[in-house]
């Protein structure tokens with residue numbers, strides 16, 4: 535795996551010229567058989583630490599965060615879009631935030647440009663789930679689809695949830711805007727959307743793997759070539775701190791914290807046992823790495839950036 539220095543430098547130069555506060559345009563790369571897999575930056579989020587740490591023993595939280603040099607009050611998770619190129623297909627897993635969610639996020643189109651990919655080169659956009667940082671980038675400022683030539687694909691359960699007019703009433707006040715925003719965007723791309731279920735081969739060599747809990751229909755995807763495999767995890771393992779050190783702790787970032795914890799523990803066990811690579815949407819250093827088990831805890835070991 536390597537970092538494309540030319541892309542990084544091009545991205546940095548572009549940022550300097552435009553004077554934008556969007557720092558991360560680096561891409562990291564790995565491959566699984568014939569699949570070329572890149573992590574492409576959509577910038578980062580800025581979230582209150584309480585979303586992850588509230589309600590947990592403070593001494594334990596401190597112990598987990600100290601070696602990671604992280605603040606308890608604010609976290610700034612990166613957003614890693616997975617780009618898979620295989621047999622002429624150019625597949626994005628999630629569409630990023632677009633311009634409408636947070637000023638620090640929404641760099642996907644610039645990051646793709648830095649590696650020579652235009653939006654209309656994308657042949658498929660496959661969604662892990664319908665949260666803003668994964669879905670809202672599907673439309674531009676004029677509410678037109680960004681990836682004009684792409685077939686869009688989403689899990690049936692996730693689609694049913696976000697297009698249900700009652701979801702805005704049941705999701706809770708803090709996420710009501712998520713429900714409104716998702717319904718509007720999914721409606722705008724409905725005519726280019728196809729649907730799949732758990733276990734489906736969504737595209738050749740890429741299997742959908744239900745990882746419900748973060749959202750009701752959250753999906754992960756396994757890219758496999760023989761014994762070599764990578765899991766595109768979305769937000770099923772949503773951070774590199776608490777999620778790995780205390781997988782069973784509830785997280786305020788999950789819509790069903792209890793189910794999400796069960797899913798997370800199952801995935802960590804599987805990934806560490808099978809030595810499968812993971813590409814996590816909010817994990818550091820581009821999000822490509824492996825899961826190592828250490829006693830009752832796990833650790834995210836990112837692939838070394840060279």
Ligand SMILES: [Zn+2]
Nearest residue numbers: 665667769815
């Ligand atoms: Zn997310």
